Amino acid sequence: MQKKLLFDCHIFLVSILFLVWPHYASVVNLVRQPPRPIVFTPHNRPESHPQQVHVSLVGKNYMKVSWVTDESRVPSTVDYGTTPGKYDSSGTGEHTSYRYFFYTSGKIHHVTIGPLLPATTYYYRCGGSGPEFNFRTPPANFPIEFAVAGDLGQTGWTATTLNHMNATNYDVLLLPGDLSYADTQQPLWDSFGRLVEPYASRRPWMVTQGNHEQETFPIIYPNGFKAYNTRWPMPYELSGSKSNLYYSFDVVGTHIIMLGSYADFSDQYKWLANDVARIDRSQTPWVVVIIHAPWYNSNLAHQGEGESMRVAMEEMLYNSRVDIVFAGHVHAYERFTRIYDNNADPCGPIHITIGDGGNREGLAMLYKEPKPSLSIFRESSFGHGRLRILNNTHAHWSWHRNNDTTAVVADEIWFQSLSSSPSCIPKIEPNVQLTQVNDEL
Numbered sequence: 468m469q470k471k472l473l474f475d476c477h478i479f480l481v482s483i484l485f486l487v488w489p490h491y492a493s494v495v496n497l498v499r500q501p502p503r504p505i506v507f508t509p510h511n512r513p514e515s516h517p518q519q520v521h522v523s524l525v526g527k528n529y530m531k532v533s534w535v536t537d538e539s540r541v542p543s544t545v546d547y548g549t550t551p552g553k554y555d556s557s558g559t560g561e562h563t564s565y566r567y568f569f570y571t572s573g574k575i576h577h578v579t580i581g582p583l584l585p586a587t588t589y590y591y592r593c594g595g596s597g598p599e600f601n602f603r604t605p606p607a608n609f610p611i612e613f614a615v616a617g618d619l620g621q622t623g624w625t626a627t628t629l630n631h632m633n634a635t636n637y638d639v640l641l642l643p644g645d646l647s648y649a650d651t652q653q654p655l656w657d658s659f660g661r662l663v664e665p666y667a668s669r670r671p672w673m674v675t676q677g678n679h680e681q682e683t684f685p686i687i688y689p690n691g692f693k694a695y696n697t698r699w700p701m702p703y704e705l706s707g708s709k710s711n712l713y714y715s716f717d718v719v720g721t722h723i724i725m726l727g728s729y730a731d732f733s734d735q736y737k738w739l740a741n742d743v744a745r746i747d748r749s750q751t752p753w754v755v756v757i758i759h760a761p762w763y764n765s766n767l768a769h770q771g772e773g774e775s776m777r778v779a780m781e782e783m784l785y786n787s788r789v790d791i792v793f794a795g796h797v798h799a800y801e802r803f804t805r806i807y808d809n810n811a812d813p814c815g816p817i818h819i820t821i822g823d824g825g826n827r828e829g830l831a832m833l834y835k836e837p838k839p840s841l842s843i844f845r846e847s848s849f850g851h852g853r854l855r856i857l858n859n860t861h862a863h864w865s866w867h868r869n870n871d872t873t874a875v876v877a878d879e880i881w882f883q884s885l886s887s888s889p890s891c892i893p894k895i896e897p898n899v900q901l902t903q904v905n906d907e908l
């Protein structure tokens with residue numbers, strides 16, 4: 468009797484499993500990655516030595532070097548040169564720090580160095596002591612390769628994603644928001660900085676904010692983004708923006724617009740109108756936009772969260788013939804066809820969700836069924852993307868899921884710039900008041 472009951476129970480559980488399983492396994496023969504634990508990267512250098520070193524592009528020929536020291540007497544200087552151990556140039560910058568409740572950050576240094584030569588490896592030392600680092604500047608001409616991964620966090624999967632991206636020898640990393648997942652636990656910003664340092668000190672990392680950067684607290688920190696803005700300042704002033712939460716920059720024939728899914732839309736819209744009106748297609752035939760909450764998404768996670776921003780800004784991006792829009796937020800990968808206003812449109816951008824960097828919240832597994840026709844490929848696995856722009860007209864996009872030791876190509880597409888399509892002439896907004904912006908330092 469007892470045995471029979473157990474047997475029935477077993478049958479019942481197995482049936483439940485088979486009922487539920489198809490939702491979790493829409494891709495055949497794929498072993499999905501379960502979550503991996505958080506990697507805490509300890510601090511094991513002397514107090515005066517740099518930690519959390521990362522670099523970002525500033526204008527055409529300059530790089531900002533950012534790092535943290537525990538010791539407050541360390542100068543904000545960077546010595547650099549093109550030969551290891553031989554620093555024939557140096558730059559001096561600024562330093563800051565911040566408090567968040569009972570936490571006080573180390574001394575945060577930001578030093579802009581240059582002018583630098585393109586496609587050149589520079590060796591550098593921060594604050595006059597500690598290890599030597601090196602970075603490579605982007606090339607002067609096509610081809611250029613971008614690595615793209617959002618919602619990184621700091622788990623074992625994050626480490627795998629970083630490792631796979633590093634193996635590609637990319638030029639610039641584009642991060643569509645959600646960096647450390649510190650979520651107000653400030654020491655996690657420091658451990659994130661240490662986890663990414665081996666990669667972010669070697670190539671420029673250009674980021675925009677996600678919801679996990681907000682860290683607002685009623686009355687005390689109503690505006691949020693304190694840690695993010697202090698630790699990851701981007702070159703927003705150069706594009707005429709008044710906020711670190713949205714900006715644009717040019718690199719090798721590509722105009723990249725970093726929008727702020729969590730920044731005020733009305734000021735941002737005015738800035739965006741100016742920015743797209745200044746795009747010179749003869750200089751930058753490609754236009755890439757990065758947001759956090761996707762405007763198109765057939766995953767059940769975060770449905771509708773990007774909608775108000777889409778309504779506010781999609782027409783502007785469409786008229787300026789943006790080639791591709793990357794989003795994060797949904798912890799999965801999805802590629803859409805060219806879209807404008809919920810319809811396939813040959814002059815609209817391709818939309819890609821790439822919020823699969825590897826954070827502790829795990830994957831977003833459930834999708835709207837059946838798959839909407841606008842969605843071309845979707846899968847909830849951790850991974851990263853590579854955008855290789857070969858010349859004025861052709862680019863290749865590939866998505867690489869994390870699969871143990873190798874980064875397998877799971878989705879890929881060749882596509883052409885809209886600037887090379889005679890039927891997609893940009894329609895620049897009329898009445899835009901252009902403000903003068905300095906592109907150089």
Ligand SMILES: *[C@@H]1O[C@H](CO)[C@@H](O)[C@H](O)[C@H]1NC(C)=O
Pocket residue numbers: 496497498870871872873875
């Ligand atoms: C994952 O990698 C293993 C080898 O490490 C390979 O046999 C398997 O086919 C890969 N799976 C997918 C879905 O790519």
Ligand SMILES: *[C@@H]1O[C@H](CO)[C@@H](O)[C@H](O)[C@H]1NC(C)=O
Pocket residue numbers: 630633634665666
């Ligand atoms: C990144 O790649 C470079 C070049 O292959 C290698 O020298 C370096 O050790 C890698 N970094 C990490 C942390 O794996």
Ligand SMILES: *[C@@H]1O[C@H](CO)[C@@H](O)[C@H](O)[C@H]1NC(C)=O
Pocket residue numbers: 857858859860861
């Ligand atoms: C651009 O690159 C594509 C892909 O490699 C190639 O087929 C095409 O001929 C190139 N165009 C020019 C103008 O070089």
Ligand SMILES: [Fe+2]
Pocket residue numbers: 618645677678679759795796797
């Ligand atoms: Fe997010």
